[in-house]
Amino acid sequence: MMPKSTVEQIKERFDNSVERFSNSDSGNTAQMDSVMSMTLIAEAAALATPQAKSVLDVGCGGGNYVLKLLEYSPALDVTLLDLSQPMLERARDRVQQAGAGTITLLQGDIREADIGQEKYDILVASAVLHHLREDAEWEAVFAKLYQALKSGGSLWIYDLIEQSIPELNATMHRLHGDYLVQHQDAAFRDTVFGWIEMEDSPRPLMYQLDLMRSVGFRTVDVLHKHSRFAAFGGVK
Ligand SMILES: C[S@@+](CC[C@H](N)C(=O)[O-])C[C@H]1O[C@@H](n2cnc3c(N)ncnc32)[C@H](O)[C@@H]1O
Incomplete structure (x- = not known):
């Protein structure tokens, strides 16, 4: 096997x-139900954390998630965290135009970044945690x-x-492949499967729900699961 x-x-x-991560209407087309999952997460976050004033978006990409969250929870103070500075700058520009409160950028790896204690009402992490490798990294x-969440705050993951x-x-891989061919073509399927092979080390939904409980989340819940993709979360 090739090293990741x-x-x-x-x-x-x-x-x-x-560009690929800066279109809220199409979302991430390599992933199934990405727009629906984004909307479900924004709605769930607003319902579970109705007084929310702050959000941290881990692996924010071009900012699609925060833009959707702001539709349901207006004027949030926004912290954007990403490995990629160009992604952060694009996300900041889009989020600024959408009427966020204060905007803070954190460039770095979620494994190393200091994201503070009891600081945020909402956390979102979409299509990023699958880059974690060993169990110890997932647990940490x-x-x-x-x-990093305040008491009563909520964490939402799509991955x-x-x-x-x-x-x-x-x-499940076959279903994902069928979707990619139908959405674009066989070459797109092979490209996306190549990225997954090279870059990703995903974990089962049940593993992640158990891990959320074991680190302390008092309730966890699933919003959606389709083939190799799931949207889920929990309340502290
Ligand atoms: C697939 S994109 C998803 C972007 C956005 N969350 C969305 O769903 O539209 C993954 C993003 O996570 C960032 N990323 C990847 N690994 C990361 C890490 N270890 N720490 C922080 N950001 C990371 C990438 O730079 C990229 O912008």
Whole structure:
């Protein structure tokens, strides 16, 4: 098996993908139900955390998630965290125009970044945590996200996942492949599958829900699951 991409290689690819992650209407077309999941998460965050004043978007890309959140929870103070400075700048410009409160940019790797303690009402992490590798990294990052939330705050994740029963993965990969061919063509499917092979090390939905409970979330819930993608979250 080829070694997975380094953080630097991942950063470089995303530095050159700003346009692809800056369209709220199409969302991330490599992923199934990405626009629906974004809307579900924005609505769920507003319902679970109705008095929210602040949000941290981990792996914000071009800012699609915060733009959607602002439709349901207006004037939030926004902190954007990403490996890629060009992504952060695009997200800042779009979020500024949408009428956010204060905007703070954090350039870095979520594994290393200082995101503080009891600081945010809402956290979102879309299509980013699948870059974590060993279990120890998953455990440390989930604990860090929990600590960064205020009591009563909520964390929302949309991501590529594996199945808990490994024998089921081939079926889910096939469904994802069928979607990519239908959405674009077989070449797009092969490109996206190549990125996943090189860059991603996703974990099952059940693994992540258990991890959320074990780091302290008092309730966890699933908003949507389709093939290799799930939207889910929890309240501190
Ligand atoms: C697939 S894009 C998703 C962007 C956005 N969340 C969305 O759903 O539209 C992943 C983003 O996460 C960033 N990223 C990848 N690994 C990261 C890490 N370890 N820490 C912080 N950001 C990371 C990338 O630079 C990229 O902008």
